[in-house]
Amino acid sequence: MYSEKVMDHFQNPRNVGEIEDASGVGTVGNAKCGDIMRIYLDIDGNGIIQDCKFKTFGCGAAVATSSMATELVKGKSIEEAMKVTNKAVMEALDGLPPVKVHCSLLAEEAIHAALWDYAKKHGIEIEGLKPPKSDIHEDEEEGEEY
Amino acid sequence: MMGQSIYLDHAATTKTSPEAVAAMLPYFTDYYGNPSSIYSAGTAAKGAVMQARETIAATLGVKTNEIYFTAGGSEADNWALVAAAEAYASKGRHIITSKIEHHAVLHTCAYLEKRGFEVTYMDVDENGILQPEELRRAIRPDTILISVMFANNEIGTVQPIKEIGAIAREQGILFHTDAVQAYGHMPIRAEEMNIDMLSASGHKFYGPKGIGFLYIRTGLKLRSFLHGGQQERGRRAGTENVPGIVGIGKAAELAFQRMEENTKKERALRDYLIDRIEKEIPYCRLNGDRERRLSNNVNFSFRFVEGESLLIMLDMKGICASSGSACTSGSLDPSHVLLSIGLPHEIAHGSLRMTVGAENTMEEMDRTVEAIKEIVGKLREMSPLYEDFIKKNGQ
Numbered sequence: 430m431y432s433e434k435v436m437d438h439f440q441n442p443r444n445v446g447e448i449e450d451a452s453g454v455g456t457v458g459n460a461k462c463g464d465i466m467r468i469y470l471d472i473d474g475n476g477i478i479q480d481c482k483f484k485t486f487g488c489g490a491a492v493a494t495s496s497m498a499t500e501l502v503k504g505k506s507i508e509e510a511m512k513v514t515n516k517a518v519m520e521a522l523d524g525l526p527p528v529k530v531h532c533s534l535l536a537e538e539a540i541h542a543a544l545w546d547y548a549k550k551h552g553i554e555i556e557g558l559k560p561p562k563s564d565i566h567e568d569e570e571e572g573e574e575y
Numbered sequence: 576m577m578g579q580s581i582y583l584d585h586a587a588t589t590k591t592s593p594e595a596v597a598a599m600l601p602y603f604t605d606y607y608g609n610p611s612s613i614y615s616a617g618t619a620a621k622g623a624v625m626q627a628r629e630t631i632a633a634t635l636g637v638k639t640n641e642i643y644f645t646a647g648g649s650e651a652d653n654w655a656l657v658a659a660a661e662a663y664a665s666k667g668r669h670i671i672t673s674k675i676e677h678h679a680v681l682h683t684c685a686y687l688e689k690r691g692f693e694v695t696y697m698d699v700d701e702n703g704i705l706q707p708e709e710l711r712r713a714i715r716p717d718t719i720l721i722s723v724m725f726a727n728n729e730i731g732t733v734q735p736i737k738e739i740g741a742i743a744r745e746q747g748i749l750f751h752t753d754a755v756q757a758y759g760h761m762p763i764r765a766e767e768m769n770i771d772m773l774s775a776s777g778h779k780f781y782g783p784k785g786i787g788f789l790y791i792r793t794g795l796k797l798r799s800f801l802h803g804g805q806q807e808r809g810r811r812a813g814t815e816n817v818p819g820i821v822g823i824g825k826a827a828e829l830a831f832q833r834m835e836e837n838t839k840k841e842r843a844l845r846d847y848l849i850d851r852i853e854k855e856i857p858y859c860r861l862n863g864d865r866e867r868r869l870s871n872n873v874n875f876s877f878r879f880v881e882g883e884s885l886l887i888m889l890d891m892k893g894i895c896a897s898s899g900s901a902c903t904s905g906s907l908d909p910s911h912v913l914l915s916i917g918l919p920h921e922i923a924h925g926s927l928r929m930t931v932g933a934e935n936t937m938e939e940m941d942r943t944v945e946a947i948k949e950i951v952g953k954l955r956e957m958s959p960l961y962e963d964f965i966k967k968n969g970q
Contacts, residue, residue: 439887445957456959460921463881463900463909467959484959486921488883488900492957 431489432523438493443500446482453550455542457561458535464491466539468499472547476507483539490529497521498536507547511557513540538562580893581939585779585871586728586756586930587897591822592781598825599783599818610815611804620817627824634758634831635765635773635790643789643807644820645800648755648776649679651789652722654811655751655772656683658797659720660692663749667717673697673705673734674915676724679774680753681911684722697723702864703732703916711742720749725757725773729899729912729928730863731872733757740769749795755779755787759830760838760869765790777819782826786819837933838870844931844940848873851944856951862913862926873929874899876918877947879961880925880954882909888950889927894943899926921960 431439448469458464464487471480481499485492498518502510515533519525525533542561548554582590602623608616610624625639632639645651660670672684674696684694695713699705705723714721721743726733736752743750751772754763758773759780765773772795776787791797791810803812830837845868849861858878877885882900889896899910900923908914909923918926929943955961 439884440891442957447962460919460924460960463920463924465959467962484957484962486879486958486960487881489887491881492884 430526431493432525434497434521434523435490435493435525438496438522439489442483442492442496444480444482444496444503445484447484448480448482451543453543453545453547455539455544455546455561457538457542458487458491460486462531463487464532464535466491466495466535468495468539468543470502470543470547472507478502478505478507478510487532487535488529490525490532491535493522494518494525494533494536495539498540502540507544507555510540510544511555513537580895581935581943582895583873583929583931583935583939583943584895584897585932586731586869586928588778588784589781589932591778591783592826592829594829595782595822595825599822602818602821606817610817611806620815623821623824624815624817627820627827630824631788631827634827635763636767637765637790638793640808641790641793643791643811644815644823645774645787645789645811646785646816647787648677648753648774648779650800651774651776651787652677652679652751652753653683654797654800655774655789655791656680656687656720656722658800659749659751659772659795660687660690661798662796663719664692667715667719668692669715669718670694670720670722671697671710671713671718672722673699673724675699675703675727675729675732675912676722677728677753677755680722680724699732699915701917702867703727703730703862703912704864704867705734705739707735707738707742710739711746714742714746714748718746718748720751722751722753725752725754725763726761726869727863727912728756729910730874730916731756731869731930732863733761733867733869736770737768743771744769756869759827760834760871762834765792771795777823777826780826780830783819783822786816786823788823833933840933841870841931844935844937845871845873847937848929848931848940848943851940852947855944856948860918860922862916862918869930871930871932873931874926876913876922876926877951878922878925879958879964880951882924882926884954885925885927885947885950888953889943889946892942892946892950894946897928897930899928900924 451469452472453470456467469482483495485495515537519533606619610621758775773790778784799810801812862874882898913923
């Protein structure tokens with residue numbers, strides 16, 4: 430069901446943990462849908478992401494996308510981190526099964542939420558950054574067929 | 576292929592027993608004749624079908640001509656519900672079932688709702704038991720059918736079927752039970768329990784897949800499921816799945832012969848597993864009733880942990896189990912059964928079902944507990960919910 434890369438990042442997740450006094454923390458998703466992702470960012474004075482950690486409650490794909498997302502933003506500038514989209518995370522993982530695409534959206538949302546927190550704390554504005562949604566699945570409706 | 580693994584998913588399916596396979600084989604290559612033909616290869620097949628039907632009828636204490644072979648449990652459920660609803664529609668259009676039925680029943684009910692029937696989905700208590708007195712109160716003058724499963728596939732809770740059957744009989748309402756998880760695992764007497772229709776499936780008790788049956792009590796005027804030839808007394812046309820029927824017959828014979836011995840073994844494994852998990856893993860909850868429970872079922876929720884992650888990690892250690900997590904179902908909602916017994920979503924997502932078989936060993940139970948301990952620990956370390964919980968409550 431999952432690609433080798435997904436399995437690798439699920440079995441050996443990179444950057445699991447917390448950052449004390451993090452520059453920005455973002456938590457997205459909800460327990461109802463079974464996915465909660467929290468991203469910690471350590472951003473230096475030059476706006477470079479020095480460190481990134483995550484904690485995730487969720488399926489294999491949720492863990493793997495969190496892990497990959499942290500890898501993709503580490504060492505990057507805020508601008509570059511803004512370009513880490515769900516598509517980029519998915520491509521880096523060699524794809525996800527269709528039912529798991531929402532997990533990659535969650536990773537993008539989590540990075541944005543952490544950046545939002547950072548921006549708020551420092552009174553700055555990041556171009557293109559929108560306030561985090563409290564529930565990324567609130568617009569979704571399941572079709573019913575019998 | 577599955578030799579090295581620890582198979583703890585017997586409620587999903589069982590392996591076909593070697594005895595059943597051996598009984599089936601001649602009906603592929605030697606006695607492959609059509610049971611409807613008059614030459615001897617056909618009559619041999621016909622005789623084998625008859626024998627299987629007799630075996631199964633005897634296990635339920637019913638008449639041979641009340642057993643109708645189907646392609647499995649879902650077909651039997653679909654047939655029973657739709658045909659009964661149609662047949663008694665002139666009397667009323669109200670059906671009662673429970674919230675924790677298998678989707679074969681729930682989705683058929685939803686279909687019937689679209690066709691103008693009204694369905695009451697009964698609540699169950701926190702252990703998954705439907706209270707017969709509540710059921711009695713839900714009955715209306717236009718109620719034509721009650722369908723309540725014998726035992727639940729996820730949490731193993733066994734319903735008070737005899738009481739429910741008695742109420743249905745007293746009120747003159749048809750009573751169907753989906754006994755897919757129970758048949759072959761516990762004694763069922765259709766007449767004593769006032770069961771009018773009962774569904775079962777071969778591969779849940781060491782028979783082959785693709786074969787099941789529906790018991791229909793004599794006197795019920797149900798329409799045919801498939802129209803065509805005169806097979807199954809004209810109610811389910813199509814050339815019989817002779818090897819499958821022989822296989823389910825053999826499996827039923829063995830299941831009832833070995834029931835006492837097998838359930839005793841299963842119960843010991845089940846209780847050992849439950850006991851160790853409860854003692855050794857904090858923040859877990861046993862789902863389902865402790866006493867009124869299938870002998871093979873263990874279902875736990877582990878807080879702060881998501882079920883699919885748990886399953887994949889167990890699989891990597893060669894342990895096959897299942898979960899009520901949304902991620903294993905392809906939808907965003909966790910198991911309707913776990914939600915119906917009152918579990919919050921995040922706890923329902925962290926459920927693990929292990930269903931043992933008589934061939935499992937205590938050593939396998941030990942390995943399983945050790946694996947779960949390690950994996951749950953690892954996933955909790957990774958869980959923001961656990962982090963918040965610890966920060967709030969201390970270690």
